[in-house]
Amino acid sequence: MPLLQIEGLCTSFFTDEGEIPAVDHIDFHINNGEILGVVGESGCGKSVTSLSIMGLVPSPPGKIKSGSILFQGEELVDASEQQMRSIRGDEIAMIFQEPMTxxxxxxxxxxxxxxxxxxxxxxxxxxxxxxxxxxxxxxxxxxxxxxxxxxxxxxxxxxxxxxxxxxxxxxxPKLLIADEPTTALDVTIQKQILQLMKKLNKTMETSIMLITHDLGVVAEVCDRVVVMYAGKIVEQTDCVTLFQNPKHPYTKGLLASVPNIRSKTDRLYSIPGNVPKPGSIQQGCRFAPRCELAMDQCFTETPPIYETEEKPHEVRCFLYDKEGEPRHETTVT
Amino acid sequence: MTTPAASPQPHSLEMQSEIVTSPWKDAWRSFTKNKVAIVGLCIVIFFILMAIFAPWLMPYDYNKTSLTERLQAPSSQHWLGTDDFGRDILSRIIYGARISLWVGFICVSGSIVVGCTLGVLAGYYGKWVDIIISRLFDILLAFPSILLAIAIVAILGPDLTNALIAIAVINVPNFGRLIRSKVLSVKEEEYITSAKSIGMSDARILFRHILPNSMTPVIVQGTLAVATAIIEVAALSFLGLGAQSPDVDWGKMLADSKQYLVQAPWTMIFPGLAIMLTVLGFNLMGDGLRDALDPNMKN
Incomplete structure (x- = not known):
């Protein structure tokens, strides 16, 4: 049994402009002693996911709408405040982005x-x-x-x-949630902090959920990676596979936009367009408007999760519809 | 990552001084640099000491009448002169400091305790708690304060304790609103989320983390409010709604001597000066505290 099992989690914010789904039907798990990276751009729901686990979603306006969060077999979504308080800091601990405050x-x-x-x-x-x-x-x-x-x-x-x-x-704690722990630090200190977390992971057998937007951090410490986009998980696999064989066009775009020290290019690749405002895309794949490979289907239907290859590698994209084989040769330069 | 964990960073530590400086000590240091504030503090301490040691400092009994010495001008015998009953004005001012200061402190402490409790609850819990408490404050603030105080005393009866309660009540919304707004900003701070993520209870977060971090404006406002409270109590006493004979406070001294203003101006000037000086002292001190505690004023 995994340490933490999240199934179909939906967390929404109810504002004057209506419901804004910050986290929309996400499924993932964290095994004992594992470091899981959660990657995505700002506003994709990474932090809301971690707050949902901790039961600290600011309410109102936020609310966990549905889904289950099983921690050591215990359901956290409908746990009482008293129960959550005894779990917070004892079983699940959290560190934040801004050490200064x-x-x-x-x-x-x-x-x-x-x-x-x-x-x-x-x-x-x-x-x-x-x-x-x-x-x-x-x-x-x-x-x-x-x-x-x-x-x-x-x-x-x-x-x-x-x-x-x-x-x-x-x-x-059994689980340490680190919400962008190195973002506010300079690079040498980042490295030290990451090494420290890796050491604690080994010596104290604490599982770590590392939230970051920095793929370099992921490559450095994570065992498995979850890629999120606009409140949905778009790709989930182990760290090596993600870097060697990314599947989702978004992941490919992310990797292509990391500067490479070996190849000199004048311009850094960037994914066209902006992250959609949460709740603005009602149907179809949320990445479709920015996707270079989008098909008609992508704008009307929400792609399901496809499992590809032998290794657990999940991807939410129609390109992998046929028995896990990509429909097109995909290249992103 | 085979390298042993994170080497310590000696540099950043060595740059720190060995002296442990707490935020309060820092504030005290910048307070002492402010000369005007120190003058204010000295005035306040002077009057506090005067009030405490009043029985030993008074040259005469403050209630001893002597009809042969009525309305005497300041002399070597009676430094500040005598009033219409021949009572020594210096003695009465020294003893009156007890009531005036005491009332100021008690009123403000009461207002702070009640105002802060309500304000913190309103700010932290929000929703209907906030609506009820904030509207209550609005209602209290809708009346002119001295009018409200007179009304409260009129209901409870003219008496020093009732005057005190009245002044305390009219000051509650000032503190309540002040701390509510501060709590609203402090509760969004990351260390509050961090305290929650450790599993701390609401009460602990409120009293250990939110309240201490919201207190600075209250301390400043409190000092200034003591000054206002002294004036307000003097006003109530002047109107005959505060201290009653044989008690004496500065407001009552003013009221007692108002018909001798032309004949014996010292009977009014000196109690008036005492009020003015005390209020000035508290105001200067309050301004200094504000500068010392305001993070935006730090240089």
Whole structure:
């Protein structure tokens, strides 16, 4: 049984302009000890997916409409607030994009860490403190003892992100959701943070759901990848396959738009058009208006998920209609 | 990724100073740099000390009448002169500081506690809680404040405690609205989401994270409100709705001596000066606090 199994999840926002489906019928799972990458452009529903898992979708206007989120066989969609609270931070932890604002500016790092432990464990103050120091050391922060007395504004962005990771890992969560953890950091620190997460994944056997828009990050750490576009999953496979043999035109476009250091080109490839406003495309494939290979069918019907090849490789595109064989030779330059 | 995890980053740490600076200490430092604010603080401390040590500082008993010494001008015996009953004005001002300051602090504390509780609830929970509480504030704000205070005292009866309650009530919506707007912005901060994702309860998030981060405007407003409360209580006392004999406060001293304005101006000038100085002190201090606590003013 996978650690986390999501089936048919729909999360919508109900605004004055009507219902906006941010996440629309997505299915994926995370296995024990696995790092799953969730890739997509801004506004494609990555973050809403993670908030849905945590039960933190801002409500109103957001609401999980249907679907199921099974965590260790337990249904999270209709769990009570009380149940969710005991799972959050204990079984599933989360780190955020902006390390500069993710810590309360008024309290010392140590107090915030100890408070996080005390939310879930009935430990004595001393034990909490030792655990906090242990975690700070584990995430590679020097002079952990004196850091306990520091205020957030005294730390750099990279250090704060480490503190956030330490805080998330305090209670040995089974699943760590990292929502663009490296986006706000510079490249050298990005690499360190990714390596740290990979290490924690190995040593503490924590599964990680890594949300990112950076394919380089995916290539670096992920085992499997889910590609999202406009609230739907368009492709899902293991990391190596995705980079060697991408199937969906959107994934191909994404990969083609990553600058390559070996080939000199004047212009970087970009997918024509913009991400559609959520809810603006009512029928057909949501990528069709930007797709160079779109067929008439693509504008009228929503493509189902096709499984191709022996390896689990799912793709939501009519091009793979015939027994998993592409209808056209597809090339994207 | 065979490299051992993330090497520590010594540089960023070494650049930090060894002194732990808390946000409050930073604010205190920038407050002390502001000379005008320090003057305000000194005035306030002067009056507070005067109120605390009043029984030992008074040269005479504040209620001791002496008809032979009526309406005497300031002299070496009575530094600030005497009133129409021959009572020493300096002694009365010193003792009156007790009631005036005490009332100011109590009123404002009461307003802050009630206003902040309501404001935080309105801001955090929103929806109908917000609608009810905000409309309540609107209703209170619809009346001119001193008129509302007079009405409340008229209902409860003229008495210092009732005046105090009245002033506290009319100040509640100011604090409530202030903290509500601050909570609305603080609750969207990422560290609140982060606290939620740790599994913290609503109450804990409210009191540990949202409230402390929303308090700065309340502290500033509170200091300024003490000044206003002192004036308002003096006004009620002047109208005979506040302190009753034999209690004395500055507003009552003004009321008692209003018919001797031409004959013995010192009976009014000195209590008036006391009120003015205290209010000035609180206002200067409040302005200094605002500059020190406002992140936009930092340089």
């Amino acid at each position: 993710s810590l309360n500016p008024l309290f010392k790092i140590g107090n915030q860490l100890i408070e996080a432990i005390r939310t879930h464990r009935n430990w004595k103050h001393k034990k909490c403190k030792l655990r906090a120091i242990e975690m700070l050391k584990l995430v590679g922060l020097p002079r952990a003892e004196s850091l306990m007395n520091a205020y957030p504004h005294e730390l750099s962005g990279g250090m704060r992100q480490r503190v956030m990771i330490a805080m998330a890992m305090l209670c040995d």
